[in-house]
Amino acid sequence: MAKSICIALREGALEGELAPALTIKDSIASPFGLQVFDHVLSQLFSSILAGKSPSQGLILVSFSRSPSFYLELLKNKGINVASSDKRIHILDCYNDPLGWKDQIVEISSTVTVFREVKHMDKLFNSIIELGRGLVGGGKIRFSIAIDSVDEMLRRASVSSVARLLSNLRSHEQISSIFWLLHSDLHKARVTAVLEYLSSMVASLEPSHQLANGQRGDLENFALIKHNSKKGKFHVRFKKRNGRVHVMSEEVHMEQSGINFTPLTSEGAINQGLVPKVQFNLQLSEKERIDKANVVLPFEHQGDNGKPLQIYDGRRSLVDSKHERAVAVENVQTKEESESESESDMQRGEIIYYRDSDDEMPDSDEDPDDDLDI
Amino acid sequence: MNQRSSNLLDEALGLDQASEPWPLKGRVVAIEDRVETSGSFILHHLLKRSLSRNSSNVSIFIAFAQPFSHYDRVLRKQGWNLVSQRDNGRFFFFDMLKLQCPVGDEGITPGGGLIALYGKIHKTISALPEISQKNVSIIIDDLSLMEVAANGSSDHVLDFLHYCRTLTSEFDCSLITLNHEDIYSTEDGSTFLLQMAYLADILIKVEPLATGLAADVHGQLTVSNKGRNKASNFHFKVKENMVECFYPGRSRD
Numbered sequence: 109m110a111k112s113i114c115i116a117l118r119e120g121a122l123e124g125e126l127a128p129a130l131t132i133k134d135s136i137a138s139p140f141g142l143q144v145f146d147h148v149l150s151q152l153f154s155s156i157l158a159g160k161s162p163s164q165g166l167i168l169v170s171f172s173r174s175p176s177f178y179l180e181l182l183k184n185k186g187i188n189v190a191s192s193d194k195r196i197h198i199l200d201c202y203n204d205p206l207g208w209k210d211q212i213v214e215i216s217s218t219v220t221v222f223r224e225v226k227h228m229d230k231l232f233n234s235i236i237e238l239g240r241g242l243v244g245g246g247k248i249r250f251s252i253a254i255d256s257v258d259e260m261l262r263r264a265s266v267s268s269v270a271r272l273l274s275n276l277r278s279h280e281q282i283s284s285i286f287w288l289l290h291s292d293l294h295k296a297r298v299t300a301v302l303e304y305l306s307s308m309v310a311s312l313e314p315s316h317q318l319a320n321g322q323r324g325d326l327e328n329f330a331l332i333k334h335n336s337k338k339g340k341f342h343v344r345f346k347k348r349n350g351r352v353h354v355m356s357e358e359v360h361m362e363q364s365g366i367n368f369t370p371l372t373s374e375g376a377i378n379q380g381l382v383p384k385v386q387f388n389l390q391l392s393e394k395e396r397i398d399k400a401n402v403v404l405p406f407e408h409q410g411d412n413g414k415p416l417q418i419y420d421g422r423r424s425l426v427d428s429k430h431e432r433a434v435a436v437e438n439v440q441t442k443e444e445s446e447s448e449s450e451s452d453m454q455r456g457e458i459i460y461y462r463d464s465d466d467e468m469p470d471s472d473e474d475p476d477d478d479l480d481i
Numbered sequence: 482m483n484q485r486s487s488n489l490l491d492e493a494l495g496l497d498q499a500s501e502p503w504p505l506k507g508r509v510v511a512i513e514d515r516v517e518t519s520g521s522f523i524l525h526h527l528l529k530r531s532l533s534r535n536s537s538n539v540s541i542f543i544a545f546a547q548p549f550s551h552y553d554r555v556l557r558k559q560g561w562n563l564v565s566q567r568d569n570g571r572f573f574f575f576d577m578l579k580l581q582c583p584v585g586d587e588g589i590t591p592g593g594g595l596i597a598l599y600g601k602i603h604k605t606i607s608a609l610p611e612i613s614q615k616n617v618s619i620i621i622d623d624l625s626l627m628e629v630a631a632n633g634s635s636d637h638v639l640d641f642l643h644y645c646r647t648l649t650s651e652f653d654c655s656l657i658t659l660n661h662e663d664i665y666s667t668e669d670g671s672t673f674l675l676q677m678a679y680l681a682d683i684l685i686k687v688e689p690l691a692t693g694l695a696a697d698v699h700g701q702l703t704v705s706n707k708g709r710n711k712a713s714n715f716h717f718k719v720k721e722n723m724v725e726c727f728y729p730g731r732s733r734d
Contacts, residue, residue: 205643209603336705361710
């Protein structure tokens with residue numbers, strides 16, 4: 109799924125089409141958004157360098173991290189920015205977004221500092237200008253990556269940010285665009301606005317939801333630890349033919365980087381949650397078969413040769429009274445017979461009146477669960 | 482004795498590694514505490530560790546909560562004289578208690594209090610000898626009072642923290658902040674805490690025990706260290722001149 113996203117961004121827009129746009133969405137419970145962003149960034153830039161994409165360059169707008177971090181990141185992935193024929197340029201909205209500093213030390217020729225992040229239209233113009241400076245004018249395309257739109261949303265209105273993103277998408281020179289969003293920093297409607305603007309939404313969710321109001325619970329802490337290393341990765345694609353395709357994967361954070369694997373079965377995930385105690389809580393195969401073969405005491409299972417007759421609660425009143433009388437007798441008989449020979453299970457009968465049709469035999473449900481105090 | 486008992490906290494923060502003069506450099510540490518469990522002891526602990534670890538370590542303390550005399554008294558009990566450290570240029574104290582922040586609507590006015598504060602910090606670090614420039618800790622006590630000083634504008638505080646963060650990139654210094662978790666109850670307020678949680682490389686939560694008050698245990702610490710991809714949880718007890726950390730059930734008393 110992560111691969112499909114990278115392919116879609118690499119292929120870019122067709123003539124007369126809006127550029128494919130990806131929102132990477134995470135939350136504090138599963139804060140891997142930046143790592144996913146790094147992954148997509150390095151994949152896309154490698155494709156651009158290898159000539160596999162109609163896009164000829166990449167403009168990276170960095171708000172959350174220093175440009176030097178990205179230069180280092182690409183270097184670690186084996187991409188030498190200096191010799192990459194000027195295919196990438198970073199618009200630095202990190203070092204001095206509001207113009208507080210008197211002077212800026214220039215990091216590199218691939219970085220341009222931007223000091224007016226409150227003005228979305230100026231930001232738009234700078235991005236386009238940088239892009240044209242990188243790939244030239246005309247119809248040559250370039251891609252855009254925005255480190256996080258959270259900073260933009262904090263400093264400008266939702267509508268101006270949406271207008272910027274929408275204008276970028278519809279610009280004839282933009283091949284593809286992607287951005288990161290921390291969904292819990294904004295109201296739901298803001299996240300929705302950005303999702304509407306995207307053709308792909310990749311959301312990160314924790315593997316296990318934490319129980320609310322149970323802070324300090326040791327099990328909760330174990331879940332926090334678990335969630336800090338892996339999570340679920342859901343992608344929603346809006347295809348060209350109008351269909352919406354949803355896919356899911358598991359994402360793991362490792363020392364070497366981020367890893368995407370197909371979803372394992374629910375059982376396997378839940379098994380990890382069984383508390384580690386000294387006795388074996390699992391059932392072996394033989395035990396499972398034996399359990400299935402156990403004759404339940406209150407349900408007729410045809411074991412004493414009589415035809416299977418299950419009370420369905422729809423007998424007439426007369427019959428039921430008679431039945432009850434019989435039951436009383438039978439219980440007494442049972443008691444007598446039990447005192448004679450306890451091991452003889454064949455004699456005596458227990459007539460079980462089910463409370464309702466809906467109730468499953470030997471239900472595991474706790475009736476107290478329905479209480480709503 | 483002092484070293485041993487605080488080791489769990491040092492371990493969780495990466496301070497147990499003897500190789501570097503200041504292992505927290507370039508990192509943002511956010512401490513969230515509550516009314517029942519005050520987290521200021523962690524600030525004192527980190528200040529002490531910074532001063533004791535290496536003679537080139539420098540601390541810049543931005544105080545909104547208490548005057549200099551308070552911190553001097555606390556650190557004196559732990560064997561450190563802040564006055565002499567200040568005189569030696571290893572400890573800089575910015576007293577913000579009387580700050581009337583004329584921020585208004587735009588923080589870009591030349592007299593903007595937080596902008597000026599940032600400028601002052603930048604100037605202080607730039608003036609240090611080069612060896613110390615790499616080992617600076619900026620400690621803020623505390624963010625909620627900074628918000629008050631900025632007339633309630635969390636945006637300005639976040640902008641200021643962003644600029645402090647650029648210092649961690651530029652100079653490799655560490656940023657340590659304290660904030661109160663339980664004062665933000667509305668939906669708007671809780672985003673400030675979330676912003677800090679996203680910003681922080683190490684998040685330390687100081688909370689009471691789930692089971693209530695106790696005499697032997699003052700509370701629990703949960704340390705989430707993004708850099709080492711590690712989370713730790715243990716109990717603590719604040720004593721006269723130190724803090725004791727231990728796993729649940731293993732208090733020395």
